[in-house]
Amino acid sequence: MTTATQPLSTLLREGTAAAHHDAEHSPFLLALAQGRTTRAGVVGLLQRLLPVYEELEALVASWTGDPDVGPLLVPGLERAPSLRADLAELGALPSTSSPAAWAYAERIRATGGSAPAYLAHHYTRYLGDLSGGQVVGQAVRRSLGLDLSFFRFPELRGPVVKRDYRAQLDTIAWSAEQQEEAVAESALAFRLNQDLAAELIAEVTA
Numbered sequence: 001m002t003t004a005t006q007p008l009s010t011l012l013r014e015g016t017a018a019a020h021h022d023a024e025h026s027p028f029l030l031a032l033a034q035g036r037t038t039r040a041g042v043v044g045l046l047q048r049l050l051p052v053y054e055e056l057e058a059l060v061a062s063w064t065g066d067p068d069v070g071p072l073l074v075p076g077l078e079r080a081p082s083l084r085a086d087l088a089e090l091g092a093l094p095s096t097s098s099p100a101a102w103a104y105a106e107r108i109r110a111t112g113g114s115a116p117a118y119l120a121h122h123y124t125r126y127l128g129d130l131s132g133g134q135v136v137g138q139a140v141r142r143s144l145g146l147d148l149s150f151f152r153f154p155e156l157r158g159p160v161v162k163r164d165y166r167a168q169l170d171t172i173a174w175s176a177e178q179q180e181e182a183v184a185e186s187a188l189a190f191r192l193n194q195d196l197a198a199e200l201i202a203e204v205t206a
Contacts, residue, residue, distance in 0.1 A: 007170040008179055012123060015183035019190035024132060028197040032136045035143030042140060043092045044200050046083050046150065048101035050094055052196075053080040055105040056121055068172045069115050069122070072165060076155035077126045086148045100195040107192060111185070116178045120185035124193075127165060130158040 023029065031037050032045070057080050063069040087094045096102075111117035130153065137151025153161075174182070 006179075008172055008174065008182065009166040009169040011179050011183050012120075012169070012186055016124075016187045016190055019187040019194075023190040023194045023197070026194050026197045028200040029136075033132070033139055035139040037140065037143065039090075039144055039146070041200055042144065042146060042148075043087070043090055044096075044098075045197075046087055046090075046148075047092065047094065047096040048098045048196050048199070049150075050080060050083045050087070051096065051101050051105040052108065053078075053083060053125070055108040056125060059108070059111075059118060063115070063118060066115060068174070069119050071168050072119065072122060074126075074156070074161055074165070076153060077129075077161075079125075079129065079150055082149040082152070086150050090146075098196070098199055100192070100199050104192040104196060107188070114181065116174065116182035117185045120182045121189050123165075123169070123182075124186050124189035127162055129153075130156075130162050134158065 024033075028037075028041070028045075031041075057078050060073055060078075064073060084094050108118075108121050111121065129151070133151055137148060140146050140148060140151070
């Protein structure tokens with residue numbers, strides 16, 4: 001095994017920059033951030049995200065005792081309960097026939113016992129929720145009057161959680177191969193997000 005030479009947070013940020021940019025600039029996600037989304041589009045997004053978070057959070061218990069992943073499983077990050085509550089409030093069923101959503105959820109399930117792969121999905125989703133997700137939440141509130149609990153973290157201080165999360169990442173003594181696996185899986189997570197958003201383009205209005 002090759003010894004790691006760079007902090008994991010740096011590798012993740014730099015190694016996923018292109019995939020992150022492409023996902024953020026997909027038509028649907030741009031429309032969300034700019035407040036150009038229909039109520040149906042928002043409902044469709046929540047429905048698609050629910051199986052993704054259910055799968056991600058179903059695996060939390062198996063990683064709680066892991067010395068590398070465990071400290072990053074911050075209580076209060078969980079989104080599945082908020083998604084279910086928002087869908088109920090919107091009068092929508094918590095179900096979807098989205099191929100992209102189920103492919104995304106299946107990929108998370110397939111991480112199995114790989115700490116780098118699971119952590120890649122955890123990092124991509126939750127740090128995204130605490131960053132760009134806050135911009136999206138504000139845009140949805142302004143444009144549609146929907147104050148969705150999915151975008152709110154009442155128990156957490158977002159900037160502090162992000163700072164501590166990245167600092168904790170840099171304490172993980174993984175090999176270069178393990179770091180590369182985490183970066184590759186995180187880039188894939190961004191592409192899966194892009195696939196999910198692509199299904200929703202038809203539900204966006206200018």
